[in-house]
Amino acid sequence: MEFFQVLTLTEARKALAEHWPRIKREPIVRDLTEALGLELTQDVVAGENIPGFARATVDGFAVRSRDTFGASEGNPLPLRLKGEVLMGRPAEITVGPGEAVAVSTGGMMPGGADAVVMLEHTESLPSGWINILRPVAPGENVMREDEDVKKGQLVLEAGRRLRPQDIGVLAALGYRKVVVWEPWRVGILATGEEIVPPEAKPGPGQVRDINSYTLYALVRSCGGEAKLYGIVPDDLDLLRERVSRALAENHVVLLSGGSSVGTRDLTLRLLAEWDEGVILFHGVSIRPGKPTLAAVVGDKMIFGLPGHPVSAMVSFELFVRPLLSYGYFKSPEEEPVVEAILSRPLLSDAGREDFVRVRLVAGEEGLLAVPIPGKSGLISTMVKADGLVSIPLNKAGLEAGSRVKVRLFA
């Protein structure tokens, strides 16, 4: 048996981040409504100004601002009401000296006008005149024709993961389709002599496959496309055939249980067969999740996740989710957390980073993080948990009453 150096979480992530750019995807064309969460293959540069014409931002009267200087409640300045700009229509009237034109929020500014006086700051007079009761500065209550987006401006950079607002600006620029990288395709394979599918009645010594289904859902929760490749017993030929197929059809393959004693050697033997296979790490100083393995095979990546359901999920959260979701590992301060007070002390071994399952309960002084005890083979502990609290590498534990940051499960 070969021995591998156990890496720290930081070292393991560094190795993954270095190799991740080698995992290649194809560009695809998507309708704007189906592009959420996908990444642009190219920069988007504005082909036009947005909104494309000067618009009123309030209901009121378009005026020449100089005509309003000195206006007040005590010194109303009368202007002749020349007409109205209709919504969605060109402003065909021009505002001359001493004139005003009615305009609604979003309406086109008429020629000659450089500001809008709010309706509330005017009073109507008989026979087509209005009184201005407050002055406006040039540009006041007006959106310039290029104020949202300027023609030629870089609006979205290549690699941008499209959020709802990004899709909004693409709509504003006239896109109905967009070129994005295809979603990550992830093949999932369970290994182990004792595993049977959920629909089977397990015999003595057998348990149903949990990891395939949690991993499938985890991949989907990252916006990836998941595919199950079943359960493989400890048989090198079968494992080779199934892993090869999963690698051919996906960008990433997740083996669960593949790093546990029984099948670990098989997985390593398989990886050793491939010339283009490089093992990035095998063993990380975290708990749970220590026996995690990662390898690059050509332009594909393989993760060997632990067989214990809790360990497999924690390992996914620490290594796989960040890559599928962002393509890199966020610093701890960039990750959204909930602050809570630890309900009881936690012990840890120095030299190992612990990830403790906690549930959140409302306490008198805010949220309490209540650790959930239980072995990493117990999926029910994850069902009770809301998130994870980490005990850093160099700490022997956390005291009761400590302020902790809880990373909520997706």
Add this chain to the structure above:
Amino acid sequence: MEFFQVLTLTEARKALAEHWPRIKREPIVRDLTEALGLELTQDVVAGENIPGFARATVDGFAVRSRDTFGASEGNPLPLRLKGEVLMGRPAEITVGPGEAVAVSTGGMMPGGADAVVMLEHTESLPSGWINILRPVAPGENVMREDEDVKKGQLVLEAGRRLRPQDIGVLAALGYRKVVVWEPWRVGILATGEEIVPPEAKPGPGQVRDINSYTLYALVRSCGGEAKLYGIVPDDLDLLRERVSRALAENHVVLLSGGSSVGTRDLTLRLLAEWDEGVILFHGVSIRPGKPTLAAVVGDKMIFGLPGHPVSAMVSFELFVRPLLSYGYFKSPEEEPVVEAILSRPLLSDAGREDFVRVRLVAGEEGLLAVPIPGKSGLISTMVKADGLVSIPLNKAGLEAGSRVKVRLFA
């Protein structure tokens, strides 16, 4: 024109939360792989014990714990190695006094044994004997047959929104299909004389529809199913026809621009026509998003969101996302946030809750939240933003250097 009382955010949310349970959905059957994020219609009670048999949690030797009492490196206790339990197979051997049986992690405990001595705490002797070098307590390194889930136990409650681990425990219990409430269906309608679809070339005074596309993506990001119902000009008959169809086909209808001056009256006239229509609020003391309207029509809900793209998005985040995602409004401390330092002072009017767009940049003392100035009609400001900082109702602003909590966009 009718006048409505402007509610605070808290009051408006209270009204929504009270009426939300009236919005009805049908149960559907989903494969376990397609059930992520959907809610169980019924409690799930365990029909069996999980794992269903006592299992070893380490590689080692199953023993009678009393046979190991007093064992140490200096006082090794020999046991006769009686055989091996194979993974995934029934343990057909029984451990008698003075005997041990080899077992792997996850393997079935043989009869008679009540603990497992780790491989590392034994040494093998010639001719079928091993030495025990450390004692084990009863139950040590063993998972009981009902330790994960006990038969008859309530595992998941009705209404539970399925997370990956919940799907995992369902797999463990033998489910391949599950009965859940159908996803929320949300119809989306843009209103306004000036709005044209993205594929059109806007004439003078016209702008492309942004809100339909941002709202579509926002609904999808909550796990809902979105459907576009196009753009409706200011025409009561057309609006009635389109809103009626959207209401018939969906649980929730989002009108954007429907609360702006031009179409607000039309929307209100339409709601007044329906006997079963109740306006929950029309106007909230927030900025942006003030002209938000909500109404219940029978067992459906209508939101009139502001026409400005930023306002429509903020309003969605504050009112619609929590209902679609959780069915209630989380307390501020339950919402995941990122802590940052405000880069410059922010002013606000007391009596109004402001939601300020910020982007996050790495500063020397942690993340900086940099406010993004700009009118609420500018979608580009949302493209630059990473999240929102709130200035509470009773505050006139926030000082530069304040610690703020940033709610990141999905």
